[in-house]
Amino acid sequence: MKTALITGASRGIGLATAKKFLQEGWQVIGTHMKTEIPITNNNLVAIQYDQGDTNSIVQAVKDIMSRTSHLDVIVNNAALLIESNDMVADAEKIRTTLEVNVVGLVDLTERLLPLLTKGSHVINIGSGYGAFSASIDGPWAAGYRMSKAAVHMYTRQLAFRLKPQGIIVSAVSPGWINTDMGRSLATETEGPIISPEHVAENVFSLAEITKETGCLWQDNKKREW
Numbered sequence: 001m002k003t004a005l006i007t008g009a010s011r012g013i014g015l016a017t018a019k020k021f022l023q024e025g026w027q028v029i030g031t032h033m034k035t036e037i038p039i040t041n042n043n044l045v046a047i048q049y050d051q052g053d054t055n056s057i058v059q060a061v062k063d064i065m066s067r068t069s070h071l072d073v074i075v076n077n078a079a080l081l082i083e084s085n086d087m088v089a090d091a092e093k094i095r096t097t098l099e100v101n102v103v104g105l106v107d108l109t110e111r112l113l114p115l116l117t118k119g120s121h122v123i124n125i126g127s128g129y130g131a132f133s134a135s136i137d138g139p140w141a142a143g144y145r146m147s148k149a150a151v152h153m154y155t156r157q158l159a160f161r162l163k164p165q166g167i168i169v170s171a172v173s174p175g176w177i178n179t180d181m182g183r184s185l186a187t188e189t190e191g192p193i194i195s196p197e198h199v200a201e202n203v204f205s206l207a208e209i210t211k212e213t214g215c216l217w218q219d220n221k222k223r224e225w
């Protein structure tokens, strides 16, 4: 049975993605921080950790390694957005955001590299907010945007490093998605309409089909970084 680690599987895109992989007969190791994962399945293992805390990451990696000796897919989905309405760049919020969205993601991934082999796939959930090719669309969420740009660059750097081993590394830009995070950016006139299940389908297709490494994907098409 193939095994996927999906971080932030308690809500939103991560939960929808965990459900999709389970439906397709995969074993899923799903992580959560505060919220319990609201589904049960014989093929689902839930692991709690805080991606902003090194000790917690170390413990989570031990738990994961005690459950499996191999990962076919890692979906690095867990992230926070704490500046949805901030029009300034607040150093403390940026520090917190980078610690969870970037440093924690990198730390977790690097510690799990021994579980990856030829054909394994690391999928980092990025964002149009971190894409330099995107049009300038607003002054808010400075730290979050910087964090996603950093996740994109880590994707490229890791793809280059792991290419000789035949391990694929991708980033996904989901679009504006109807989740807690997506709704936090809604205005009186505009809100997110794309479902997390739509992103889950795309992430699953990417995991199953894509052999090209080091790309940023949106709706199953390559997009500019």
Ligand SMILES: NC(=O)c1ccc[n+]([C@@H]2O[C@H](COP(=O)([O-])OP(=O)(O)OC[C@H]3O[C@@H](n4cnc5c(N)ncnc54)[C@H](OP(=O)(O)O)[C@@H]3O)[C@@H](O)[C@H]2O)c1
Pocket: 007, 008, 009, 010, 011, 012, 013, 014, 031, 032, 033, 034, 035, 036, 049, 050, 051, 052, 076, 077, 078, 079, 080, 100, 125, 126, 127, 128, 173, 174, 175, 176, 177, 178, 179, 180, 181, 182, 183, 192
């Ligand atoms: N929604 C959008 O429009 C959108 C657009 C572009 C990119 N994205 C990206 O898509 C991914 C999923 O977003 P979403 O909209 O599904 O977000 P969400 O609904 O806010 O869910 C976030 C998930 O991340 C987990 N998480 C947050 N902080 C954590 C921490 N410190 N340690 C461990 N887990 C933590 C949460 O766990 P708890 O439930 O336990 O708190 C939750 O499972 C993120 O990487 C986000 O940046 C989203």
